[in-house]
Amino acid sequence: MKRITIDPVTRIEGHAKIIIQLDDSGRVAGTEFHVTQVRGFEKFTEGRPFYEMPGITSRICGICPISHLLASSKACDAIMAVRIPPAAKKLRELAHCAQMVQSHALSFFYLSAPDLLLGMDSEMASRNVLGVIAAHPEMARDGIELRKFGLQIIEGLAQERIHPSWIVPGGVASPLSGAVRDRILCDLPSAKAIADRTLSFFKKALDNYKDEIECFGSAPTMHAGLVDRKGNLQFYDGELRFRSRSGEIVEDAIAAEQYADWIAEASLRDSYLKAPYFKPQGFPEGTYRVGPLARMNVADQCGTPLADAEFVEFHQRFGSPAHSAFLYHYARLIEIVHALEKIELLLADPQILEKQVRATGGVNSLEGVGMIEAPRGTLIHHYKVNEEGGITWANLIVATGHNNLAIGRSVQQVSERYIDGNKLQEGMLNRVSAVVRAYDPCLSCSTHALGEIAMRIQLVDANGQLQDEIATP
Amino acid sequence: MPKKKLSIRIDGELINAVEGQTILQAAKANGKYIPTLCDLEGLTPVGACRLCIVEVSGTDRLFQACTTPIQDGMSVITTSARLTHDRRISLELLFVERNHVCAVCVSNGRCELQSLASAMGISTVRFAYNYPKLGVDLSHPRFVLDHNRCILCTRCVRVCADLEGAHVWELTSRGIHSRIVSDLNQRWGDSRSCTNCGKCVQACPTGALAEKGYAVEEMVKRTDNISSLVERREVQV
Numbered sequence: 001m002k003r004i005t006i007d008p009v010t011r012i013e014g015h016a017k018i019i020i021q022l023d024d025s026g027r028v029a030g031t032e033f034h035v036t037q038v039r040g041f042e043k044f045t046e047g048r049p050f051y052e053m054p055g056i057t058s059r060i061c062g063i064c065p066i067s068h069l070l071a072s073s074k075a076c077d078a079i080m081a082v083r084i085p086p087a088a089k090k091l092r093e094l095a096h097c098a099q100m101v102q103s104h105a106l107s108f109f110y111l112s113a114p115d116l117l118l119g120m121d122s123e124m125a126s127r128n129v130l131g132v133i134a135a136h137p138e139m140a141r142d143g144i145e146l147r148k149f150g151l152q153i154i155e156g157l158a159q160e161r162i163h164p165s166w167i168v169p170g171g172v173a174s175p176l177s178g179a180v181r182d183r184i185l186c187d188l189p190s191a192k193a194i195a196d197r198t199l200s201f202f203k204k205a206l207d208n209y210k211d212e213i214e215c216f217g218s219a220p221t222m223h224a225g226l227v228d229r230k231g232n233l234q235f236y237d238g239e240l241r242f243r244s245r246s247g248e249i250v251e252d253a254i255a256a257e258q259y260a261d262w263i264a265e266a267s268l269r270d271s272y273l274k275a276p277y278f279k280p281q282g283f284p285e286g287t288y289r290v291g292p293l294a295r296m297n298v299a300d301q302c303g304t305p306l307a308d309a310e311f312v313e314f315h316q317r318f319g320s321p322a323h324s325a326f327l328y329h330y331a332r333l334i335e336i337v338h339a340l341e342k343i344e345l346l347l348a349d350p351q352i353l354e355k356q357v358r359a360t361g362g363v364n365s366l367e368g369v370g371m372i373e374a375p376r377g378t379l380i381h382h383y384k385v386n387e388e389g390g391i392t393w394a395n396l397i398v399a400t401g402h403n404n405l406a407i408g409r410s411v412q413q414v415s416e417r418y419i420d421g422n423k424l425q426e427g428m429l430n431r432v433s434a435v436v437r438a439y440d441p442c443l444s445c446s447t448h449a450l451g452e453i454a455m456r457i458q459l460v461d462a463n464g465q466l467q468d469e470i471a472t473p
Numbered sequence: 474m475p476k477k478k479l480s481i482r483i484d485g486e487l488i489n490a491v492e493g494q495t496i497l498q499a500a501k502a503n504g505k506y507i508p509t510l511c512d513l514e515g516l517t518p519v520g521a522c523r524l525c526i527v528e529v530s531g532t533d534r535l536f537q538a539c540t541t542p543i544q545d546g547m548s549v550i551t552t553s554a555r556l557t558h559d560r561r562i563s564l565e566l567l568f569v570e571r572n573h574v575c576a577v578c579v580s581n582g583r584c585e586l587q588s589l590a591s592a593m594g595i596s597t598v599r600f601a602y603n604y605p606k607l608g609v610d611l612s613h614p615r616f617v618l619d620h621n622r623c624i625l626c627t628r629c630v631r632v633c634a635d636l637e638g639a640h641v642w643e644l645t646s647r648g649i650h651s652r653i654v655s656d657l658n659q660r661w662g663d664s665r666s667c668t669n670c671g672k673c674v675q676a677c678p679t680g681a682l683a684e685k686g687y688a689v690e691e692m693v694k695r696t697d698n699i700s701s702l703v704e705r706r707e708v709q710v
Binding site: 056 | 576577579581608609611612617662685686687688689690691
């Protein structure tokens with residue numbers, strides 16, 4: 001029995017390692033996907049005032065702090081039992097769409113483009129964002145511009161690009177100025193053109209990835225995501241819907257506070273990441289996926305014209321539901337188009353400039369749940385407080401958690417397809433990492449490692465003897 | 474009777490001061506900066522933070538500027554390598570003693586401890602963090618006490634005693650176990666002597682005492698209100 005360890009998995013957010021067990025003939029016998037950090041937010045926030053939770057939990061991640069701010073603030077809104085002002089809701093949604101654009105742009109252009117544009121087997125030393133800048137400068141520039149557009153909206157609203165404290169329990173801290181709105185509207189056409197250009201390019205390039213589409217996590221699973229009452233894709237509001245492997249709606253209109261009736265969490269022996277599952281089907285049969293691909297599968301349509309046209313084409317090409325994890329990239333680009341359209345709609349609404357943006361209140365409920373669609377999938381914050389507002393219990397189900405089991409299975413599938421244990425080739429191991437990247441997992445925090453990180457892949461036999469090794473220079 | 478005028482030197486510059494002033498008061502009156510955390514105009518100085526230490530010619534001992542009265546002909550040095558070294562240690566020890574997490578604090582960006590550390594170029598500390606397990610008192614309907622952020626400057630103790638006259642706050646225990654307590658170690662919300670005036674909150678240099686409901690970075694302390702109250706108290710009508 002031999003063992004290959006990929007540690008760390010690079011170009012993802014957070015830290016993970018993959019262990020591939022080989023049998024005596026060098027074939028893959030089993031795989032393990034480990035998330036190697038423990039964060040402890042649910043424990044060390046006990047005793048803190050509930051209204052501090054958005055600020056504390058947003059520190060979980062530097063890529064999508066807005067997601068945690070929103071889910072946490074929604075849970076706090078529920079504890080205060082307030083209805084936030086309409087302008088505040090629209091401003092939160094605007095910030096969320098901006099984050100969706102920047103986060104998806106980061107995933108596609110910075111983290112996955114090196115695999116997609118330069119090739120899975122290309123030279124490892126240049127298979128990173130710098131390699132993309134050298135080989136495809138226009139594409140790299142587009143990626144930087146698109147991410148900048150999203151971040152500049154967040155900065156315009158919240159005065160800070162990363163970890164703003166602007167989203168607060170009860171609404172937002174300050175209203176939107178007309179000047180900032182006009183500036184965003186001015187930059188919007190260029191962002192939409194980039195999204196359109198990138199999507200057209202990727203759709204043409206899909207034919208080059210037939211093999212990956214076929215074996216990158218293509219095993220059918222259930223899918224979950226938020227939709228509104230009309231079945232439109234929802235990022236900020238909406239209720240949870242589960243679709244079966246074959247596409248039927250299994251459960252619909254699950255409100256945030258009902259999540260625990262349908263989702264349970266299993267602890268895994270070899271990972272700090274828990275594995276949520278669909279309760280009625282038990283563990284592990286109730287495995288489901290969330291995120292861009294799941295949202296495309298769960299919704300009936302996006303709800304905006306350009307994205308809807310892409311939605312139809314997506315399902316025409318890959319069926320409904322589409323199962324290959326490689327298609328997360330495709331879904332991500334469609335969601336960028338949708339988010340840009342939503343930004344335009346939100347800014348066209350004069351109500352968004354209203355000055356009343358914050359509701360206040362004390363502890364009016366001892367429990368609150370906030371649920372949103374983060375860029376990587378459904379995010380749930382659930383808090384219990386005492387009468388004074390101190391947190392007594394917290395549960396956070398992060399997007400990547402939902403995908404935990406599915407990522408593990410995808411790693412197994414890709415390993416079986418590509419790994420020949422008798423002779424390691426870096427490109428085949430990169431495919432194992434690439435399927436993890438397709439999910440764009442945010443495994444622990446903002447410490448995302450780029451391609452230049454020191455990486456060592458070792459092939460060790462049963463006696464612990466090193467058989468083969470590849471390391472970055 | 475007018476107070477006697479004295480001449481002292483601060484950093485070599487000849488200063489006219491008044492008998493009864495402390496070194497810190499004389500320095501402030503003449504536009505000379507000496508760092509401090511526990512001092513607040515109008516409150517009895519106690520020398521808790523040890524940041525206002527200065528050198529005085531003729532002795533090797535360091536003196537606290539906030540509690541040392543001036544003497545005629547005294548020569549004071551406010552800035553030197555030795556003072557910077559000792560002040561840095563004092564400040565670093567304040568950071569390691571409790572759990573100061575600026576990023577998620579209501580006073581982030583407006584904290585006197587944080588801004589002093591920033592001014593002194595402290596971005597990291599050389600000592601091991603103590604990480605004590607400390608509670609948050611949320612029992613008061615309007616205010617919150619977070620022991621994690623307390624530096625034991627006792628401004629709250631003094632403002633409540635000197636200005637409000639309520640004597641709610643006190644220190645309990647000794648050394649590293651010292652804590653601010655209200656009314657013989659009752660929860661703040663159960664205090665019968667607290668008048669809910671909020672002066673302690675405004676006087677607190679960090680986020681240890683804050684108004685409830687404020688998110689990260691939102692708490693603005695109004696120490697000028699305290700100084701203004703002190704001034705008005707002196708006015709005879």
